Amino acid sequence: MTNLQVLKHPLIQCKLTRMRDVETDNATFRRMLDELTALMAYEITRSYPLCERETRTPLETMNGQVLAEPIVLIPILRAGTGMLSGVLDLVPTAKVGHIGLYRDPATLEPVEYYCKLPPELPEAHVILVDPMLATGGSAIAATDIIKREGGTRIQFLCLVAAPEGVKAYSDAHPDVPIYTAALDRELNEKGYILPGLGDAGDRIFGT
Numbered sequence: 001m002t003n004l005q006v007l008k009h010p011l012i013q014c015k016l017t018r019m020r021d022v023e024t025d026n027a028t029f030r031r032m033l034d035e036l037t038a039l040m041a042y043e044i045t046r047s048y049p050l051c052e053r054e055t056r057t058p059l060e061t062m063n064g065q066v067l068a069e070p071i072v073l074i075p076i077l078r079a080g081t082g083m084l085s086g087v088l089d090l091v092p093t094a095k096v097g098h099i100g101l102y103r104d105p106a107t108l109e110p111v112e113y114y115c116k117l118p119p120e121l122p123e124a125h126v127i128l129v130d131p132m133l134a135t136g137g138s139a140i141a142a143t144d145i146i147k148r149e150g151g152t153r154i155q156f157l158c159l160v161a162a163p164e165g166v167k168a169y170s171d172a173h174p175d176v177p178i179y180t181a182a183l184d185r186e187l188n189e190k191g192y193i194l195p196g197l198g199d200a201g202d203r204i205f206g207t
Helices: 010-020 026-044 079-090 137-148 163-172 200-205
Strands: 004-006 050-056 061-067 071-077 098-103 110-116 125-129 153-161 178-183
Touching (some): 010 153, 010 178, 026 079, 026 200, 079 200, 098 137, 110 137
Parallel strands (some): 004 178, 071 125, 125 153
Antiparallel strands (some): 098 110
């Protein structure tokens, strides 16, 4: 699990606890998700390179600094879309792709049903987002698709991860760092993370 990093910032941990609470309603859950995702995105973009750009202030011209390379944000449908606004509020110039996957009921393998990715993918910093890393199947499949389409610099961002999912993802993609707010105890017999926060998609969308 050498590619796993648990983000321990106090505000991240505080907001995650509120999201775990069964009494937290959908509206509060969504707001906490926006804020938490923005904080996590702030943490994982620290090493992004900058370049100089001439900028005119009200008083004179100077050389300011801007991001040197594009950012592509890719949520895994459907729950991953709940993490979009938190990152876009922080980096409004980011491009957005979408990957849709469902689990085949017979084979239990993820099946791709939708993929739309920006043309900047090969030269971009790619942030793949999904609230939960449970078994790892969807995250592995989505990363396979991104690499197939030319993405090379990928980060996977999730709220909560299970050891089983971290191991599976790390085995499949040892070159991709995983960032999470918590490494939880285990999966139950239905594949839910314990203690977890329930079904993230249901809590985001009220279904």
